Amino acid sequence: MIYDEFRAMNTSFLVAAEGRRERLQVHLDFIRTFVAECEQRFSRFRQDSELNALNRSAGHWFSASSELFDVVWQAYGLHQSTGGLFDPSILAALQAAGYDRSMDEIRQAGGLLDAPTGYREPWQRPPFEQTRFDHERRAIRLPEGVRIDLGGIAKGWTAERAAAALSKFTPACAVSAGGDMVLIGLPEGQNAWQVSLEDPRDPQLTLAVLNLPPGALATSAVTKRRWVQGGEQRHHIIDPRSGLPAGPAWLSVSVFTQTAARAEGFAKALLIGGPEAAARMPGLRFVAIRPDGSLWGPPQSKEYLYVPEQIR
Amino acid sequence: MNHLVKTLLRLWIAGVSTAGLILGWVALAHSGKPAPLAGQAAANTGASTAAFSAPQLEAIPSLDELVANPSGGSQLSAPIQPSVTFNFPRLRTMGS
Numbered sequence: 001m002i003y004d005e006f007r008a009m010n011t012s013f014l015v016a017a018e019g020r021r022e023r024l025q026v027h028l029d030f031i032r033t034f035v036a037e038c039e040q041r042f043s044r045f046r047q048d049s050e051l052n053a054l055n056r057s058a059g060h061w062f063s064a065s066s067e068l069f070d071v072v073w074q075a076y077g078l079h080q081s082t083g084g085l086f087d088p089s090i091l092a093a094l095q096a097a098g099y100d101r102s103m104d105e106i107r108q109a110g111g112l113l114d115a116p117t118g119y120r121e122p123w124q125r126p127p128f129e130q131t132r133f134d135h136e137r138r139a140i141r142l143p144e145g146v147r148i149d150l151g152g153i154a155k156g157w158t159a160e161r162a163a164a165a166l167s168k169f170t171p172a173c174a175v176s177a178g179g180d181m182v183l184i185g186l187p188e189g190q191n192a193w194q195v196s197l198e199d200p201r202d203p204q205l206t207l208a209v210l211n212l213p214p215g216a217l218a219t220s221a222v223t224k225r226r227w228v229q230g231g232e233q234r235h236h237i238i239d240p241r242s243g244l245p246a247g248p249a250w251l252s253v254s255v256f257t258q259t260a261a262r263a264e265g266f267a268k269a270l271l272i273g274g275p276e277a278a279a280r281m282p283g284l285r286f287v288a289i290r291p292d293g294s295l296w297g298p299p300q301s302k303e304y305l306y307v308p309e310q311i312r
Numbered sequence: 313m314n315h316l317v318k319t320l321l322r323l324w325i326a327g328v329s330t331a332g333l334i335l336g337w338v339a340l341a342h343s344g345k346p347a348p349l350a351g352q353a354a355a356n357t358g359a360s361t362a363a364f365s366a367p368q369l370e371a372i373p374s375l376d377e378l379v380a381n382p383s384g385g386s387q388l389s390a391p392i393q394p395s396v397t398f399n400f401p402r403l404r405t406m407g408s
Contacts, residue, residue, distance in 0.1 A: 003402065011408040155408065178408025198406035206400050221407025252407050267407075 001187055004028045008035045009043070009155055010102050011178030015162070018172040018188050027169050031162045035177075038161075041067060042154035044091065045102045051150060055091070059144035061134065069138050071150055071157050071261075072131075078153070078265030079128055085269035085277060087240035088148040089128040097245060098229040099236055106227050115230020151236075152268065156180045156218055156260030180218040182260050200224070200251040200289055207293060209306045212256060218263035220271040221252035239272050249274040250288040250296070256304065257285065 002024060004015040015031055017024055041050045054062050054072070064072070078086045098113040099106070106113070126143035133140055142148065155177035163175040163182040172185030174193060183193045192211040199205035200223040210217070222245075225236040239246040248271050255267040270277055270286060278284070278298070287305065288296045295305070 014403065016403060152408070174403055176403055176405075179405040180408065181403065181405065193403065194401035196400045196402075196404040198404055200407065203406065206404075209401060210405070217405055219405040219407040224407045254405055 004031070006032055006035075008032075009039045009158070009177065010045075010104055011155065012176075013159075013178075014174075014176040014181075015166070016174040016176075017166055017170040018185070019170045024166075024169060027166055031166060031175070034162055034165070035158055038067070038154065038158040041065065042071065042150050042158075044149050051148070051154075054140060054142065055147040058142040058146050061137075061139045061141045064138055064140050066138065067157075069133075069140060071154055072140055072148070073133060074157070074261040075148070075150065075153050075265070076128070076131055076133070078261065078269075081262075082265060082269035082273075083277075083280070084129075084240060085273045086265040087128055088150060088153070089125065089142075089146045090238040090240050090243070091147040091149040092125065093238045093240075093243040094149055094236065096243070097234045097236075097238065098227055099225075099234075103225050103236075111227040113227055113229045113234075115232075152180060152218065152220070152264045153261050156182075156216070156264040160216065160260040180216075180260060180264055182216050183212060183214050185214060197254060197287065197289075199293060201291075201293060207289065207307075208287070208295060210254070210256070210287070210304050211306055212304055215256060215258055216260040216263045217254060217256050218260060218267045219252055219254040220264070220267035222246065222248060222271065223251055237268065237271055246272045248272060249290070251291055253286055253288045255284065255286045256301075 001016050001018055002021045006013050013035060015028060017028075040046060040048075043049045044051055044055075046052070050065060050068050054064065054068065072088075075086075075088045079088070094100075126146055128143070128146065128148070130143040131141065131146070159175040159177040159180060160182045163173055163184050166173045166175065167184040170185075172187055174181055174183045179198070181195070187193065192213060195210045195212060195217060196206045197208045197210055198219075199207045200221045220237065222235045222237050227234050233245075235245045237246045237248070238244065250271060253267050253270040255263045255270065257263045257266065266281065266284060267286070270281070270284075270288065278286070278288075282298075283300070284298070285301050285304065286297055287301050290296055297305075
């Protein structure tokens with residue numbers, strides 16, 4: 001297995017593929033270029049991104065690229081499937097909480113931000129489900145006053161497209177965008193992909209190993225992107241019901257399913273909604289990590305979980 | 313070949329074979345083949361594996377001893393934390 005690791009979309013990308021590096025290098029280079037193009041398209045931190053152009057057009061029809069249309073359409077579907085717990089229209093709340101610049105910039109400032117000035121508007125905006133799509137013209141109309149952030153779903157979509165492209169040249173590959181990954185085929189001589197499950201309390205520690213068939217895995221956590229705003233702890237998982245950082249029962253949730261977008265959407269929804277939301281999603285395969293580091297999940301998740309003796 | 317010579321030849325072959333068997337057994341018994349770490353074997357197979365004894369090795373200084381009495385190089389200011397020996401998969405999920 002060969003690997004390529006690089007930084008993009010404010011996170012670490014890891015590409016793994018079976019084959020010889022000299023034969024695959026040109027395709028690995030293509031993936032880097034492709035990911036850079038996706039970042040330009042989907043980033044809310046780049047003023048000239050297509051996402052920001054869409055946001056500025058709220059209330060009007062916007063002719064979208066096939067890529068942007070696909071991601072927003074998938075986000076819309078996940079918004080419905082998760083009962084609104086997954087909601088990309090929380091951009092204003094994210095910015096109000098302090099996430100108005102990239103996480104790299106926040107970390108460079110030591111994670112300390114000033115308290116917001118001025119009156120904080122009550123959290124209300126037109127429902128995201130009022131978004132309209134014209135598939136023939138490939139156009140999107142966001143409700144007036146709505147701005148969206150594609151964040152994790154865009155990373156997952158990017159990983160999925162990159163893996164699909166690479167899979168034409170290798171029997172097995174994986175593309176991970178900050179831990180949200182797409183797995184195609186199987187590593188040589190193995191009957192599963194092995195993925196470390198990081199301890200959300202300490203990135204140096206591993207809580208378990210996931211043995212996974214081909215598919216997609218996404219993890220949402222409240223500990224990775226954190227900062228302090230005006231003396232108050234903040235993180236990037238906004239509860240769309242309150243417009244504030246969620247106060248979840250779990251520190252992280254990892255969902256395994258068929259597509260990266262679904263994995264990302266359901267991981268976020270479960271992290272926000274907790275056990276009550278999980279009860280409404282039977283059949284979903286996930287592993288949640290409690291504040292004490294213990295693992296929680298439905299019976300169907302056990303077949304994927306392996307805890308090495310050293311860390312029991 | 314007369315009967316005596318044949319007998320002596322048979323005795324010689326048997327003796328050499330027996331000596332060879334004994335020497336071979338001795339060599340294998342003291343070959344110093346390394347034993348897998350019980351924990352690592354269990355981690356790789358998912359099943360518990362009883363450790364078996366490894367040949368005696370020369371005493372090596374502990375990490376604490378190295379920190380307290382460095383033989384050349386720079387003085388370490390804090391104890392070294394031992395690393396986990398299990399090779400966790402490189403693919404890692406954490407919530408980005």
